[in-house]
Amino acid sequence: MGELTHRTESAVLETGEGAGFATTRLKDLVSWAQKYSLFMYPFVTACCGMEFMSVSGPRFDFSRFGSEAPRFSPRQSDLLWVVGTISQRQAPILHRIYEQMMAPKYVLAFGTCASCGGFYDNYATVAGVDKVIPCDVYVPGCPPRPEGVLDGLMLLQDKIQRGDRTPGVVKPRRDPATNQELGVVPLRRHKGADV
Amino acid sequence: MSKALQELVISSFQAHVLGSHAQHGDETIVLKPSAWKAAHAFLRNDPRARCEMLTDLTVVDFPDREVRFEVVSHVHSLSLGHRLRLKSSVGDSDGEDANIDSLTSLWASANWQEREAYDMFGVRFVGHPDLRRILLYPEFVGHPLRKDYPAQKIQPLIPFRDVLGTEKLAPFGVFEGMSFGRQTEHSDGVEE
Numbered sequence: 001m002g003e004l005t006h007r008t009e010s011a012v013l014e015t016g017e018g019a020g021f022a023t024t025r026l027k028d029l030v031s032w033a034q035k036y037s038l039f040m041y042p043f044v045t046a047c048c049g050m051e052f053m054s055v056s057g058p059r060f061d062f063s064r065f066g067s068e069a070p071r072f073s074p075r076q077s078d079l080l081w082v083v084g085t086i087s088q089r090q091a092p093i094l095h096r097i098y099e100q101m102m103a104p105k106y107v108l109a110f111g112t113c114a115s116c117g118g119f120y121d122n123y124a125t126v127a128g129v130d131k132v133i134p135c136d137v138y139v140p141g142c143p144p145r146p147e148g149v150l151d152g153l154m155l156l157q158d159k160i161q162r163g164d165r166t167p168g169v170v171k172p173r174r175d176p177a178t179n180q181e182l183g184v185v186p187l188r189r190h191k192g193a194d195v
Numbered sequence: 196m197s198k199a200l201q202e203l204v205i206s207s208f209q210a211h212v213l214g215s216h217a218q219h220g221d222e223t224i225v226l227k228p229s230a231w232k233a234a235h236a237f238l239r240n241d242p243r244a245r246c247e248m249l250t251d252l253t254v255v256d257f258p259d260r261e262v263r264f265e266v267v268s269h270v271h272s273l274s275l276g277h278r279l280r281l282k283s284s285v286g287d288s289d290g291e292d293a294n295i296d297s298l299t300s301l302w303a304s305a306n307w308q309e310r311e312a313y314d315m316f317g318v319r320f321v322g323h324p325d326l327r328r329i330l331l332y333p334e335f336v337g338h339p340l341r342k343d344y345p346a347q348k349i350q351p352l353i354p355f356r357d358v359l360g361t362e363k364l365a366p367f368g369v370f371e372g373m374s375f376g377r378q379t380e381h382s383d384g385v386e387e
Contacts, residue, residue, distance in 0.1 A: 088352045089332055095353060123339040123349055124331075131355040 036066030046084025232296035
């Protein structure tokens with residue numbers, strides 16, 4: 001749960017000049033097609049929306065992952081991005097949007113408020129969208145970093161490929177500057193300082 | 196800066212003024228609730244006051260006081276450049292009987308502000324044309340910004356689904372990774 005895997009059931013048996021072939025299972029082929037054609041419905045209610053715009057813009061660009069087309073009708077979409085705080089008054093609307101979506105439908109909770117209510121522990125706020133609708137991937141952060149969102153999207157695609165509907169949480173990445181495994185050279189902070 | 200205005204109101208409503216002070220340069224007058232509307236009408240209409248704008252209208256809850264809710268308004272004159280704060284206390288210690296005149300007939304902007312004050316504190320504004328909840332839903336019981344409203348009490352508008360099985364998820368578990376996090380009904384102790 002929550003781990004990216006790279007296991008595949010498909011295998012290329014013979015390559016050729018243009019007439020090679022491959023075998024796979026129908027289920028895997030369909031999942032493969034599904035995971036690269038997510039039609040998203042952004043349900044943006046709060047400040048995380050800024051981060052959502054950033055990650056959908058050209059700099060971070062999650063279109064690269066086959067999640068390109070936003071559909072502003074739930075009837076045409078299968079991935080619900082819940083971006084921001086959900087208040088008690090908003091909860092019935094979110095629930096109706098979810099019910100109107102195409103099956104199979106997936107939900108991604110973007111940020112801490114959507115995931116668990118965040119620091120809004122009061123009369124007005126729903127403590128996480130999973131209190132109202134089932135949720136597939138949680139992306140923590142207030143707001144999450146774009147890398148975290150991309151990790152969440154890739155995690156969702158991996159879960160679609162595996163047919164896994166248990167909820168998953170994006171794990172924090174290790175800071176590359178302190179990751180010894182990568183063998184990263186420490187940053188040179190001051191001119192003339194010893195490295 | 197608004198000293199003259201403060202003195203003008205005090206001299207005009209001598210019998211109804213309970214006190215006056217200035218904090219950080221904001222002149223304040225404490226009124227009897229019976230003179231609430233008359234004083235505001237005076238501030239709006241008198242040529243020496245000309246307070247065209249009701250900047251803010253809200254309520255503060257002092258649960259230890261005999262008269263519990265303090266209704267606070269800020270009026271501002273755009274043409275003369277002065278402002279004044281008015282206060283008046285209503286409601287007994289149980290929060291009942293909190294009635295005060297509505298200012299909607301003087302400033303249309305009072306409409307939503309009074310609805311919010313009613314929604315959050317339960318102060319009734321007599322003469323308001325449409326005193327309904329504005330932020331919360333009609334099914335909500337109580338008034339959440341009263342000090343005796345339990346801080347973590349929630350009243351869901353739609354029923355929550357069964358979320359068993361998601362507690363195991365770090366960092367959104369019972370304690371959300373922190374010992375001081377939200378306590379759910381699945382946690383032991385603490386919750387009475």
